Amino acid sequence: MATKQIIAEFLVKEFPQSKCVVESIGECSSIISHPIGFDELRPGGTVSGPVLMTVADVALYAAVLGELGLVALAVTSNLSINFLRKPAATKDIVGHCKLVKVGRTLVMGEVMLYSRGDERPVAQVMGTYALPAKT
Numbered sequence: 724m725a726t727k728q729i730i731a732e733f734l735v736k737e738f739p740q741s742k743c744v745v746e747s748i749g750e751c752s753s754i755i756s757h758p759i760g761f762d763e764l765r766p767g768g769t770v771s772g773p774v775l776m777t778v779a780d781v782a783l784y785a786a787v788l789g790e791l792g793l794v795a796l797a798v799t800s801n802l803s804i805n806f807l808r809k810p811a812a813t814k815d816i817v818g819h820c821k822l823v824k825v826g827r828t829l830v831m832g833e834v835m836l837y838s839r840g841d842e843r844p845v846a847q848v849m850g851t852y853a854l855p856a857k858t
Contacts, residue, residue, distance in 0.1 A: 724791075729793070730745055730793075734781070748788075755782040755820070768812045775845070782820035783799070791830075800852065801851040803850070804848045807844050810846075816836055816845070818836050818848075833848065835847055
């Protein structure tokens with residue numbers, strides 16, 4: 724299992740363009756946030772879908788790393804999102820991930836996305852990560 728600090732440092736090194744912040748890593752879980760500003764908004768004043776997908780994908784990846792260690796070549800093989808309500812244009816997006824199944828070759832998880840401070844989810848995401856073959 725990798726710690727919050729190890730995962731945060733790994734993500735900064737490997738994905739320096741990302742604005743995602745590791746808030747916590749737990750048993751088969753993670754919480755990731757992303758600050759929201761003008762660059763994250765789409766017409767109509769709502770958070771863009773790609774930002775929401777990014778938070779969900781990073782939350783899944785961080786939970787996988789927390790559970791299995793730094794598996795750099797774990798890759799997203801599926802990501803499905805249900806948009807539930809308009810996110811706040813002035814609040815961070817926070818993703819709460821819970822891994823549902825950790826197998827030898829695939830890891831499945833669910834991420835609930837929220838506008839910080841609002842308990843009503845803005846999106847629900849299911850995702851699968853493929854793990855590299857062990858040699």
